[in-house]
Amino acid sequence: MHGWSRRRAVKRVKPGTGRELKPFRWWQPFSRSLYSVVLGRDDGRQAVYVVDVPHRRRFFANDGKGTADLYLGGRHQAESKLPAAFPISGGVIEVAESPFGLKRCHYVTAGGQEYPLIPEHTSAEGRRAHLARTHPALSRAISVTSVILLVISVLLLIPQLIEVAFTLPPVAPSFGTFVSPISLPAWLNSVIGIGAGLASIERALRLRHNRFLDTIG
Template sequence: MYQEWRRQRAERRVQPGNGRPLKRFRWWQPLTRALFHLPLTNHDGRQVVYAVDVGHVQRFMSENGKGKAHLYLDGRHHAESPLPAAFPVQGGTIEVAATPFGLKRCHYVTAEGAERQLIPDRRSGEGRRAHLDREHPALSRWIGYLSLILLVIPLLLLIPQLVEVAFKVPPVKERFGTFTSPIRLPIWLNLTLTLGAVAAAWERALRLRYNWLLDSMAKG
């Protein structure tokens, strides 16, 4: 019920498009733009193609830091909505949600509840990552494992430091005493771990993977 309420709320934010043509994905845009496609068959049997276009630079420079998703129909601007977005389309809804590093959701959800991810543009970062997964599945898995490790390690190192902070709270300190974290990392190592976590979160975003606890490590 909560998910349905959120979807309906997002659908009310959708605004009509202006009909402008969809711009081609350029080779320099993998880090700044996400583009996904969805071919569907209309009631009359005619195939149409929806496209979801999200500019990450525009997201970060927007007033609320969330930005917008743009929906195109057969290459023309059909609608737009603040993120997270829910676009009503033929037979269901296209749902789009973002993370600080990319997208965590760009799925078509049918009226019956079935869902599938839209197809990333081959030239986009998401498309190149999906191509790697198809052509080199073993390498793709190892990259995924490495990304997970680069997020787990900072989390494990952060836990003792958070415990130390918690033991400084007066009621806790009075009852249990103090706790000093045994972990004291040099600045260069903290910086290295931070950069590794950012790279890992970005790689996971290319696969539309997101975990609120793990990926929050990359935000600092």
């Protein structure tokens, strides 16, 4: 986050209730994201921070934005709408969502160093991280395939969007019409759209996000 956006996010943080962190359940791999970071304290002990993001909340929010909860030592410390910036000792934890999950969950030190939080091992993000550690070649192949699917989706989508734009009343009289050189059947457009959606979900599991590919694709 830039300085001004971080300051705005910090103002949205509300005090926690002290409630206990609920364990991650097997049926929550795509409905909940759970990340943690262990930091040293001045007294030599360790502080365990956990970020809990229930994705269902965004669907019931009037503004379409989700929320994140911060836990310290298993107790609710703070909550905020997303994007969130939780001030903690030595820095801030930044959390931001994308249409397909999270695109950021990092601990940023006062000096500017960034460290991604560790996903819960039984979550979808945790299983994707486990695949990357145990089968790096397969993981890289999946990552490359995701990018290729998104690039193809964008290249096919842009001419069709331009054609639609040229049919709008303010545009057509001034610039005429434009016929897309790419015309795909509806079923193929659907298949490409589904593939792009799955690719964006896969990238969200790794906290990867490109403003162009993962938004347009």
